[in-house]
Amino acid sequence: LARIIVIANQKGGVGKTTTAVNLSASLAVAEKNTLLVDIDPQANASSSLSVRLNEDTACIYEVLTTGVPVADVIIKTEYNYLSLLPSHIRLVGAEIELVGFKEREHVLSSALKPVIADYDYILIDCPPSLGLLTINGLTAADSLLAPIQAEYFAMEGLTQLLQTMKLVQRRLNPKLKLEGILLTMYDNRLNLAKQVSEEIRQYFPKNLLKTIVRRNVRLAEAPSFGKPALHFAVSSPGAGDYLSLAGEILTRSK
Amino acid sequence: LARIIVIANQKGGVGKTTTAVNLSASLAVAEKNTLLVDIDPQANASSSLSVRLNEDTACIYEVLTTGVPVADVIIKTEYNYLSLLPSHIRLVGAEIELVGFKEREHVLSSALKPVIADYDYILIDCPPSLGLLTINGLTAADSLLAPIQAEYFAMEGLTQLLQTMKLVQRRLNPKLKLEGILLTMYDNRLNLAKQVSEEIRQYFPKNLLKTIVRRNVRLAEAPSFGKPALHFAVSSPGAGDYLSLAGEILTRSK
Numbered sequence A, B: 001l002a003r004i005i006v007i008a009n010q011k012g013g014v015g016k017t018t019t020a021v022n023l024s025a026s027l028a029v030a031e032k033n034t035l036l037v038d039i040d041p042q043a044n045a046s047s048s049l050s051v052r053l054n055e056d057t058a059c060i061y062e063v064l065t066t067g068v069p070v071a072d073v074i075i076k077t078e079y080n081y082l083s084l085l086p087s088h089i090r091l092v093g094a095e096i097e098l099v100g101f102k103e104r105e106h107v108l109s110s111a112l113k114p115v116i117a118d119y120d121y122i123l124i125d126c127p128p129s130l131g132l133l134t135i136n137g138l139t140a141a142d143s144l145l146a147p148i149q150a151e152y153f154a155m156e157g158l159t160q161l162l163q164t165m166k167l168v169q170r171r172l173n174p175k176l177k178l179e180g181i182l183l184t185m186y187d188n189r190l191n192l193a194k195q196v197s198e199e200i201r202q203y204f205p206k207n208l209l210k211t212i213v214r215r216n217v218r219l220a221e222a223p224s225f226g227k228p229a230l231h232f233a234v235s236s237p238g239a240g241d242y243l244s245l246a247g248e249i250l251t252r253s254k
C-alpha cells in the first residue's frame, strides 16, 4: 500500500514543487513505484515534467469536481516508475466549487483510494495557501513534509502550518503525522541561514530532516528543460541532495 | 488623491512583501504620505514593520467582513509619512466569507474610499493566489506592480497574472493599468537570470521597469529586525534598489 506524503507550506516560493518533483524522481530511480499528484492550479509540478494540458484533456480538476476516476487521468511519464496526476489552471475555480460539497475535505482522499495499492509512494504538491486544496492534501496523507527556506518569514509560517496539521489530525485525518521539516535553498555562507536553522533546531529538535537541500542553480534550471534535476544534471549538488533525501525517507519508512 | 498600487503575483516567494514594505518606506522618506495595506493572512508586511496584532485588535479582517472603518484600524508606524493597515492570520477565513457578499470584489475599494484623500500613495501587499483577496486588491487599484523572479516558473505565472488583470479591467475596474514588471532577487552571475529577463524583455518590452532589485541578504535580514532595509542597512544594495524604484515610480506619476 502506498505511503502518501503531502508537501505543503502556505509560504510561497519555499521549494514545494522542486521538492515534490525531485523527490519523486529520486524515489523512482530507487525503483519505488511513485505517483506525483499536482493539486496546485499553477501546475508547476506538471510543467516540470513537460506536461502541459489543454482545456479538453481531463486533469485533477475533473477528478475533484465531477468524479472522473484518477486512473483515467494519470499520465505515465518518460521515467520508469514515475507517474503524474496533472493539474491545469482551471483548478483555480475548484476551491469555491468544493465549498458546497458534503465531504469537501475528503474528495482527494476518496479519489485516490482505488489506486493506492498500485504505488509505493504518492507525493502531493500543494499551492501556497491553507485553503481547501491543501486541506484535501493533508486529509489524504499519511505524513506532511514541510519545505522551508532558512529565512525570517519561514518561522512565522511554520507555526501556523503545524497548527493546521494538528487541526486536520484531530478532525479529519487521525493518521497524519509530520514526516519532517526540510531546509531548502540553503546557503551556508549566510549568517541568516545559520541563525534561522539554529532556531528551528531549537524549537523542533526531532523534526528537522537530516538532509539539507543547498541552493543550486541546476535545480532552478531543470524545469525550463521539463526534467527533474536528476535527469538534467545528475552530478549537480541539487540532484545529489534530493537523492539523499529519498534515501532518508526510504530508511525511515522501514 | 492617492495613487493606489497593488503588488500582486500568484507565484509564491517572488518578493511581493519585500517590495511592498521597502517601496512604501522609500516613498515615505521622499515625504509622500504612504499607506501600506496588508491583505495577506500571513501578515508578513505587518511583521516586517514590527506590528503583530493579537486576536482582540481590529485589523483588515474586520474592515472587510464587518465594515469597521479603515480609519479606526490604521496604525501610524514609527517612520514619518508611513502608515499601515495591518493583517492577522484570522484573515484566512475571509475568502470563504466574502463569497456570499453582493459586491464581494469591491469590498476593499469601498472601504478605502474615505481615506484616499489623506495619502499620496496606497500600496497593497497580496497573498500568493488569485483568490478574492487579490481580486479585491486589483479592483481597488489604479495600477498593478508585478514582482517576478528571473526563474523558469516566473514566465508561466506572468501570463496568467496579466490575463487576470485584463479580466478585472474589463469587468470590475476599467481604470486598472500595468505599472510594470519588476525583476527581483536578480543575480547577474546566473545564465538563467539573464535568459529569463531577456525573454521577458522580448515579450513585454514596454512593461519591464528600469529598476532591477538585486539579490541582497540585507533585504532578507531586515524583517527579522522588524524594519525596512532603508532603516536597517541604509547603504546596502537592497535599500538602494528600492530607493531607485521609488524614484522611477515618482517620475512616472508626474
Ligand SMILES: Nc1ncnc2c1ncn2[C@@H]1O[C@H](COP(=O)(O)OP(=O)(O)OP(=O)(O)O)[C@@H](O)[C@H]1O
Binding pocket: A011, A012, A013, A014, A015, A016, A017, A018, A019, A040, A044, A126, A127, A128, A184, A185, A186, A213, A214, A215, A216, A217, A219, A220, A221, A223, A238, B010, B011, B012, B013, B128, B149, B151, B152, B153
Ligand atoms: N535548492 C534550490 N536552489 C536553487 N533554486 C531553487 C531551489 N529550490 C527551488 N528553487 C527555485 O526557487 C523558486 C521557488 O521554488 P518552487 O517553485 O519549487 O517553490 P514553491 O514553494 O513550489 O512555490 P509556490 O509557493 O509558488 O508553489 C523556483 O524558481 C525554483 O526553481
Ligand SMILES: Nc1ncnc2c1ncn2[C@@H]1O[C@H](COP(=O)(O)OP(=O)(O)OP(=O)(O)O)[C@@H](O)[C@H]1O
Binding pocket: A010, A011, A012, A013, A128, A149, A151, A152, A153, B011, B012, B013, B014, B015, B016, B017, B018, B019, B040, B044, B126, B127, B128, B184, B185, B186, B213, B214, B215, B216, B217, B219, B220, B221, B223, B238
Ligand atoms: N532582493 C532580495 N534579495 C534577497 N532576498 C530577498 C529579496 N527579496 C526578497 N527576499 C527574501 O526572499 C523571501 C521571499 O520574499 P517575500 O516574502 O517578499 O516574497 P512574497 O512574494 O511576498 O512571498 P509570498 O508569496 O509568501 O507572499 C523572503 O525570505 C525575503 O526576505
Ligand SMILES: [Mg+2]
Binding pocket: A016, A017, A018, A040, A044, A126, A127
Ligand atoms: Mg509550487
Ligand SMILES: [Mg+2]
Binding pocket: B016, B017, B018, B040, B044, B126, B127
Ligand atoms: Mg508576501
